[in-house]
Amino acid sequence: MTEKKTPFAAATKLAEQTAVILMRGEINQDADAALTATYADAAQMQPATITLDFGGVDYINSTGIALIVGLLAKARAAHIPLTAVGLSDHYREIFTITRLSDFIEIQ
Amino acid sequence: MTTFRGFWRNKTTMEPAATVTAVANTPTTELIPIDLEIASNDPLLAYIQQHPTVFDVTQLKLDSPAVTAMRQVGIRLVVPLVSQGELIGLINLGERMSDQEYSSDDHKLMSDLATQAAPALRIAQLVQQQKLEAIERERIAQELRVARLIQQTLLPQALPALAGWGVSAYYQPARAVGGDFYDFIYFPDGKVGFIVADVTDKGVPAALVMATTRTLLRTAAERLESPGAVLARTNDVLVQEIPPKMFVTCFYAILNPATGHLRYANAGHDVPYHYTNQGVVELRATGMPLGLMPGMGYDEKETTLAPSDYVLLYSDGLVEAHNPAREMFSFTHLQALLATHADGATLHEFLLAELAAFTGPAWEQEDDVTLVTLQREETVNSNQLSVNSEPVEFEIPSGPGNERVAMERVAELVGDWLPAPRLEKLKTAVAEATMNAMEHGNQYDPDKPARLKLFLDETATSTGSVRVASVRVTITDQGGGQPSPAAATPDLAAKLAGEQSPRGWGLFLIKAMVDEMRVHQDDHHHTIELVMHLADQEEA
Numbered sequence: 037m038t039e040k041k042t043p044f045a046a047a048t049k050l051a052e053q054t055a056v057i058l059m060r061g062e063i064n065q066d067a068d069a070a071l072t073a074t075y076a077d078a079a080q081m082q083p084a085t086i087t088l089d090f091g092g093v094d095y096i097n098s099t100g101i102a103l104i105v106g107l108l109a110k111a112r113a114a115h116i117p118l119t120a121v122g123l124s125d126h127y128r129e130i131f132t133i134t135r136l137s138d139f140i141e142i143q
Numbered sequence: 144m145t146t147f148r149g150f151w152r153n154k155t156t157m158e159p160a161a162t163v164t165a166v167a168n169t170p171t172t173e174l175i176p177i178d179l180e181i182a183s184n185d186p187l188l189a190y191i192q193q194h195p196t197v198f199d200v201t202q203l204k205l206d207s208p209a210v211t212a213m214r215q216v217g218i219r220l221v222v223p224l225v226s227q228g229e230l231i232g233l234i235n236l237g238e239r240m241s242d243q244e245y246s247s248d249d250h251k252l253m254s255d256l257a258t259q260a261a262p263a264l265r266i267a268q269l270v271q272q273q274k275l276e277a278i279e280r281e282r283i284a285q286e287l288r289v290a291r292l293i294q295q296t297l298l299p300q301a302l303p304a305l306a307g308w309g310v311s312a313y314y315q316p317a318r319a320v321g322g323d324f325y326d327f328i329y330f331p332d333g334k335v336g337f338i339v340a341d342v343t344d345k346g347v348p349a350a351l352v353m354a355t356t357r358t359l360l361r362t363a364a365e366r367l368e369s370p371g372a373v374l375a376r377t378n379d380v381l382v383q384e385i386p387p388k389m390f391v392t393c394f395y396a397i398l399n400p401a402t403g404h405l406r407y408a409n410a411g412h413d414v415p416y417h418y419t420n421q422g423v424v425e426l427r428a429t430g431m432p433l434g435l436m437p438g439m440g441y442d443e444k445e446t447t448l449a450p451s452d453y454v455l456l457y458s459d460g461l462v463e464a465h466n467p468a469r470e471m472f473s474f475t476h477l478q479a480l481l482a483t484h485a486d487g488a489t490l491h492e493f494l495l496a497e498l499a500a501f502t503g504p505a506w507e508q509e510d511d512v513t514l515v516t517l518q519r520e521e522t523v524n525s526n527q528l529s530v531n532s533e534p535v536e537f538e539i540p541s542g543p544g545n546e547r548v549a550m551e552r553v554a555e556l557v558g559d560w561l562p563a564p565r566l567e568k569l570k571t572a573v574a575e576a577t578m579n580a581m582e583h584g585n586q587y588d589p590d591k592p593a594r595l596k597l598f599l600d601e602t603a604t605s606t607g608s609v610r611v612a613s614v615r616v617t618i619t620d621q622g623g624g625q626p627s628p629a630a631a632t633p634d635l636a637a638k639l640a641g642e643q644s645p646r647g648w649g650l651f652l653i654k655a656m657v658d659e660m661r662v663h664q665d666d667h668h669h670t671i672e673l674v675m676h677l678a679d680q681e682e683a
Contacts, residue, residue, distance in 0.1 A: 126564065
């Protein structure tokens with residue numbers, strides 16, 4: 037099949053008190069392991085906030101939304117606020133429709 | 144020097160009277176064989192090479208088994224027949240019938256006779272040798288004719304005629320007739336099996352193994368759906384019947400023409416190539432050649448050919464051809480060539496021209512060259528959906544991630560009808576609906592495709608003209624018979640509290656993305672219908 041798949045990849049960097057999770061590719065079922073591991077790295081840094089950088093993400097499906105819900109649940113349990121940057125207008129709207137934007141600050 | 148044998152004795156004469164030739168053969172005499180053989184390493188032969196003249200065996204002091212044997216059968220005088228320095232025979236004489244000793248005149252007479260007889264004997268020997276060689280050449284030619292006949296009988300007489308597909312085959316046997324063959328197997332459900340194989344050895348033995356293998360493959364394919372199982376079964380039977388040191392490499396694939404799905408297994412054959420618009424991919428699957436060892440397992444892999452993709456099956460006669468510098472054509476060269484050639488219909492012509500340029504005009508074909516190509520044609524309705532055009536329908540094989548293919552195709556087809564933000568919404572809805580169809584309806588069975596159909600719905604305006612009112616997409620799976628869940632709004636708070644699964648967003652998203660969503664189902668199918676109104680965008 038010649039679909040244009042972009043494998044998911046994620047990395048973490050700490051800027052002041054904020055851990056930034058840089059993501060690229062597709063957030064779908066295949067992103068689960070990498071996203072979970074990267075979030076664990078970020079949480080270990082004991083940041084004041086975690087920023088999810090969606091600048092390199094070109095596709096998020098409903099399974100990807102579920103993964104973000106899972107991250108949000110972990111962050112809330114650890115009392116770490118989440119913010120999101122780099123979302124396209126379309127995915128901003130999806131974050132609004134799903135009410136994720138009620139719990140994640142969209143910048 | 145060869146062993147000398149085949150001496151004869153005149154039965155009517157008293158012993159000894161043995162000759163190799165030139166024995167008077169009157170009506171009252173009868174030649175009977177005598178048991179005399181001169182080994183190639185017998186010292187007698189070395190002696191004769193050094194002294195190629197008539198000699199008396201009884202006077203010869205030589206530790207030679209041949210001389211001893213000659214004396215035992217009564218040979219007295221030996222006359223070497225030498226032609227161009229090579230010993231080609233002996234005339235052996237017994238005692239004189241007059242009971243007198245051989246005189247010096249007798250010796251000279253025999254020597255003169257040998258001088259005359261040797262060239263004549265040599266010519267006779269050469270004529271006989273040429274006759275034998277001619278018979279052998281004719282035998283080989285006949286064997287090649289038989290082998291070619293077997294091979295031609297086994298090769299398919301026609302190519303598969305598949306709607307939406309182009310299939311081509313090329314077969315050029317080497318002069319010595321190798322063991323290549325290809326075959327197509329047609330299944331009742333519309334699928335087609337493709338076989339390319341190569342039998343070691345050449346000529347009739349290879350042709351016979353080829354015939355056996357073809358029959359075994361066909362028999363196994365009738366009973367087994369899995370290409371890997373077909374190869375395993377064929378191997379287990381063939382290994383009992385194939386001659387020692389022979390084996391068969393074989394690639395076997397089953398194509399579903401409706402979806403482009405290809406399942407394949409490989410018994411040690413050259414790895415086929417899959418041309419895609421993003422590069423050329425090897426279709427690797429491991430497995431031992433057929434006929435070597437029993438109980439072998441064969442990996443089974445799968446891929447899907449998108450429109451314009453092709454797969455090339457071939458034999459080693461192409462990649463192992465040599466140029467005058469003895470360099471091989473090679474797999475890497477072939478793969479690089481394929482990357483430059485998108486048209487499967489002209490692929491064979493292109494490759495053969497490249498092969499000819501590589502090998503040069505003096506090339507003598509070393510092995511059979513077999514090429515089989517199957518190309519999925521470009522979808523006819525791949526352009527933008529337009530007013531008055533028929534609905535566009537296409538299928539997506541069920542597999543994780545394939546929803547993006549559906550999403551992009553829909554965007555290509557209706558992109559001109561929707562502004563970018565609404566097109567993004569439709570894309571998300573199509574992706575989610577296709578994912579549901581492939582996963583829940585079809586259980587990701589690649590032979591059960593999700594079917595998408597796109598419509599432009601028209602309506603009459605107040606002025607009496609007709610305009611396009613909406614874009615409509617239907618997505619159908621094969622999972623009918625069970626009620627579809629309602630598109631409930633997920634409770635995010637409950638999900639964050641761990642009281643609900645974080646999943647369950649699909650239907651909610653679909654409904655939120657489009658203007659209308661309807662669900663239809665029967666006993667066999669489940670269809671979701673998505674509508675985007677164009678009037679809404681005009682008003683927006």
